[in-house]
Amino acid sequence: MWWQWIVERIALGLHIPDGFLHAPVALLWWLPTVIAVGIAARAARQSLDERAVPLMGVMAAFIFAAQMINVPIAGGTSGHLLGGVFAALVLGPWAGMVVMTSVIALQAILFQDGGIVAMGANIFNMGIATAAIGGWLARPLLIRNGVLTANRLWIAIVAAGAGWLSVMAAAALTSAQLVLSDLPAAIVFPAMLSVHAIIGIGEGLITAAAVVFLASTRPDLLQATPPSGPVMTRIAAIGVVIAAVITAFAPLASPDPDGLERVAEDAGFITRATDAPYQLLPDYTIPWLGETPLSTIIAGLVGVAVLIGLIWGMSRLLRTQPPARS
Amino acid sequence: MLTITNLSYAYPDGTPALRGIDLVVAAGEKVALLGVNGAGKSTLLLHLNGTLRPASGAIVVDGLPVTAQNLRQIRARVGLVFQDPDDQLFSPTVFDDVAFGPLYMGLAPAEVDQRVQQALQAVGMTGYEQRPPHRLSLGQRKRVALATVLAMQPSLLALDEPSAGLDPRARRELSELLRTLPQTMLVSTHDLALVADVFPRSIVLAEGRVVADEATSSLLADHDRLWQYGLI
């Protein structure tokens, strides 16, 4: 049915086409993407040696194909995987980023799914951020010193949580970029976050089932990829991710949504980004949603997500011991 | 049992794959589907359970026409087994895989258990319930793939090249298995030994048309035509 196709394309809504982002916004988001992909390509090559090209190339084709495998929901609509968390869980964060970058680039070039100028933002949202969550947040919780935890339930919970969080992070980043390009925050944020809170459940369930399946059939594949990269590059990458998340949530901090667009035009968003952490989520509600239960719930979820990110980032930064290499 | 009338189909790019197939298979009959690669064998099998939709023509299975409304019921009646068992087996254990069809149909756990046991027994894989499918040999995986379909108790079995890639002993075992199964069968294959062993009737497809439909014994005796059809 044609309308299902439309619903699915709108619901996915993460592949920003060209024309939507203001040129400075689009170019600015190329910056962390280029840095992260540059580091990732080097790190992945170091840890995988000459296997890097065949493994990551086929894995990119795999993610592309895996996105075809749908789960029937209801009324002919269906959900499918984004795959960033899965890729990073099985391949490690760096290889995961390279793989997702290839996937998003191919989608834009071959299928016009997502724009060219907007590709920097798209890669960051769907590739870098999701792989970071899968590789740096979830993976250390499952694989310690190269050994996968035996607790299947824990694996499922962590993978599902990371999958959900990754979709929410991608949706929040996408929303932020659209809002910085003058789309109305009062519509974009609630629409994107509520739709993707549901889509994220599909991502979480599929990711969890896939990882548990691997854990019970080929655990060696989950443990195969060595933990990657020297500590400094990790810290640099974490910094990029944290900065991006803060930028993404900055618009939430504005108490005056109507003034947002003017601020963006007049002063750029850098000023807002810097003072954002101090007024993040006043009174634990989303201003433009009023004091409704929904508002509090969304604010709470956003708060939890940011908190997890910050705590995990801090623990990483404070860790002095370099990770064991296998 | 199975009636196909004037079935035609073209690939999305416009290449015709089937051109006016007419075919009647009686209940309990075992029919071999022969023809070179690209003759349309797999395409025809994919029509039997509505995976592909005909451009024109009609298919009736067990009195039920294959239409969009009947799709799920048709799939309970037609057991389609794919050539590569790895396409079909996606569960951590053999039990889970065989149980998928019965579970999807909404059967009670006790009934699911019973059907899995029966199906595994029919293909001679009892005792492998908890094994992961990828640890099995190709012959065993093909048997399990057949069991996943048998557990749904279909009345028509449609198998796509069941003996491809098997070693001689696995072929012999498959041949015995197919002989003992009571279901009506339409089986695509290149394996003339298997055809002679199991199937009294043979149909030859060429370029999307039925070019021969006769007793296997007379077809296999006609060396010239086998050569002409590209079967030897």
Add this chain to the structure above:
Amino acid sequence: MADTATAEPTAADDGRVKTWLALGFIFTLAWLPAGAWDALIMAALALWFVIGWKRIGLWMIWRRSLIAWPFALAALTLAIARPGAPVFQFTIGGQAITATDAGMVAAATVMAKSWLSVQAMLTLIATTHFSELLTALAALRLPPVLILILGMAYRYLFILQEEALRMLRARDSRSASIPGQPAGRNLFWRATITGRMVGTLFIRAYERSERIYAAMLARGYDGRPVTATQPPLRPTDYFALIGGGIVCVSLIVIAYI
């Protein structure tokens, strides 16, 4: 799937030139401000002229460009976001919503830029082999590893999609129902099955990559990227690049003066 893949090249133009021109055109579009109609119309005419000149088929490009329009609905929200003179007003859930003139101009501009960018990419894809695209990207100093990975991904993309399609068919063939019985259990179970299929496909892809790696080693691959030397650009290529550059610069000039 296959019909969206790169088509036969219709012209003997250098792939690098075509790629750079398309990218330059799209980046130029991104800089055009809201309401720059003269520049947008000129851009459209320039693009359609090339499409007609190279006999690509404007109709085919337009038909395929429909892929962009669902997201274009999001641009409509711009119409109510910008301050300006109210054009019309409507009420949703007791809340009055006003579309302004400035907002509608912004929304229309975004849609036009989006549509033209997609057409430029479709034009590039319709005339350029994927390998030529990779050559052009390599000349833009993309890391060679990334180029090789993209090439490898493209090589196996359609094979793995076929594999996924066969798995989907096998699953759907066993997704049956009997009359009077609800089928499909619940969403949780179906998502679990989907996850297992993803896991299975992953194992198959991983093992395939190991076979490919072994085959590459067998042919002397040692991990160093092999890059073919690229032929120098011809005078006509330079003319095309300069011409395209002039068009892009003049679009910016027209838009801002």
